[in-house]
Amino acid sequence: MKTSVYRKSHFNSAHRLHNPLLSDQENESIFGKCNRPNYHGHNYELIVKVTGEIDPISGYVIDMKILADLIKDHIEEKFDHRNLNLDTEEFATLNPTAENIARVIYDILRPKIDKKFDLGIRLYETERNFVEYPG
Numbered sequence: 001m002k003t004s005v006y007r008k009s010h011f012n013s014a015h016r017l018h019n020p021l022l023s024d025q026e027n028e029s030i031f032g033k034c035n036r037p038n039y040h041g042h043n044y045e046l047i048v049k050v051t052g053e054i055d056p057i058s059g060y061v062i063d064m065k066i067l068a069d070l071i072k073d074h075i076e077e078k079f080d081h082r083n084l085n086l087d088t089e090e091f092a093t094l095n096p097t098a099e100n101i102a103r104v105i106y107d108i109l110r111p112k113i114d115k116k117f118d119l120g121i122r123l124y125e126t127e128r129n130f131v132e133y134p135g
Contacts, residue, residue, distance in 0.1 A: 049120035
C-alpha cells in the first residue's frame with residue numbers, strides 16, 4: 001500500500017518577474033508590483049512529498065533525515081538568501097515565478113531520490129498563494 005510522507009522546509013529569496021521579450025509596459029501590466037526593477041522578496045515555504053511503499057524492515061517510506069539533508073544541501077543552500085534572478089544559474093534566463101521555482105526544485109531533487117518513489121513539490125510564495133508540481 002502506497003503512503004506519502006512530507007518534509008517542510010523554507011528559504012528566503014528575492015526575485016523580479018520580468019520577460020525581456022516584452023516591453024516595460026507589457027511587463028508591468030502582466031506582473032505588476034512583482035516587476036519592480038529593484039526586486040522584492042518572499043519567505044517561501046516548501047513541502048516535498050514522497051510517495052511509495054512502506055519498507056517492511058524500517059517501517060519508513062523514506063528516511064526523513066536523508067530527505068531533510070537532500071533539501072538542505074540542494075535547495076536551501078542554493079536558494080536561501082539569494083536573488084534568484086542574479087545569483088542562480090537556474091533563473092538566469094527563466095522567469096522565477098512560483099510555478100517555475102517549483103518545477104526547478106523538482107528537477108533538482110528528482111535524480112537524487114530513488115525512482116521507485118513518486119515526488120511532488122508544493123511551494124508557498126505567500127500564506128495564500130501556492131503552487132503544486134506533481135512531476
